[in-house]
Amino acid sequence: MKEHFFPQNEKILTFREDEAAAEYAEDATEIEVTPSELDALDVLKRVFLEGKFADPYFAARCKNCTIIPIDGDPPNVPPARTLKNFEATDWERITETCLACGQCTFVCPTCHCFDFRESGKSRFRVWDSCMFAKFTLHASGHNPRGTKAERFRQRVLHKFVYLPRNIGRVGCSGCGECSRACPVGIDILKVVNFS
Ligand code: SF4
Numbered sequence: 647m648k649e650h651f652f653p654q655n656e657k658i659l660t661f662r663e664d665e666a667a668a669e670y671a672e673d674a675t676e677i678e679v680t681p682s683e684l685d686a687l688d689v690l691k692r693v694f695l696e697g698k699f700a701d702p703y704f705a706a707r708c709k710n711c712t713i714i715p716i717d718g719d720p721p722n723v724p725p726a727r728t729l730k731n732f733e734a735t736d737w738e739r740i741t742e743t744c745l746a747c748g749q750c751t752f753v754c755p756t757c758h759c760f761d762f763r764e765s766g767k768s769r770f771r772v773w774d775s776c777m778f779a780k781f782t783l784h785a786s787g788h789n790p791r792g793t794k795a796e797r798f799r800q801r802v803l804h805k806f807v808y809l810p811r812n813i814g815r816v817g818c819s820g821c822g823e824c825s826r827a828c829p830v831g832i833d834i835l836k837v838v839n840f841s
């Protein structure tokens with residue numbers, strides 16, 4: 647579902663001699679979505695369309711798409727958390743075996759971090775992951791989230807503490823895709839449910 651509205655790799659600009667022309671998706675599309683996916687889409691819509699700056703690329707894909715609801719698992723949305731009782735050593739213990747591979751974020755239907763790449767006369771928006779070691783690496787060489795524990799902590803707090811403040815709900819539908827995809831079995835739902 648996510649890649650339909652927020653593709654892994656989307657051409658967003660073409661540079662011409664004296665201007666840069668934005669490229670928006672124009673084709674009419676349709677997609678079948680389960681109740682759980684619909685809930686995840688609600689997160690993406692709040693992030694990309696609400697607030698001061700609506701994302702025109704995401705908006706164009708929504709405008710041209712017919713959503714067909716189908717049967718499936720209902721969302722199992724965890725509540726917002728404070729996670730104040732978590733110490734640095736708890737995050738270190740949880741992420742001891744993390745490979746920083748980013749799979750959990752790529753399969754997550756609500757994760758929406760991105761980066762830009764340029765090739766020839768085109769600029770692309772591509773998925774990125776807050777679990778990658780270089781995600782927050784500054785040009786100076788300083789990295790404010792240089793450890794796996796700091797990055798996983800940010801991922802959890804973003805979904806369950808910051809997004810409820812910023813968009814009015816948690817950034818999770820409870821689908822469990824992240825823990826099923828994780829090669830070392832790290833389960834974000836266990837972390838938030840036991841916190
Ligand atoms: S359970 Fe995992 S994959 Fe599913 S929405 Fe929540 S964080 Fe994303």
Ligand code: SF4
Binds near residue numbers: 828
């Ligand atoms: S999928 Fe698992 S191992 Fe890979 S970055 Fe996510 S938590 Fe770490």
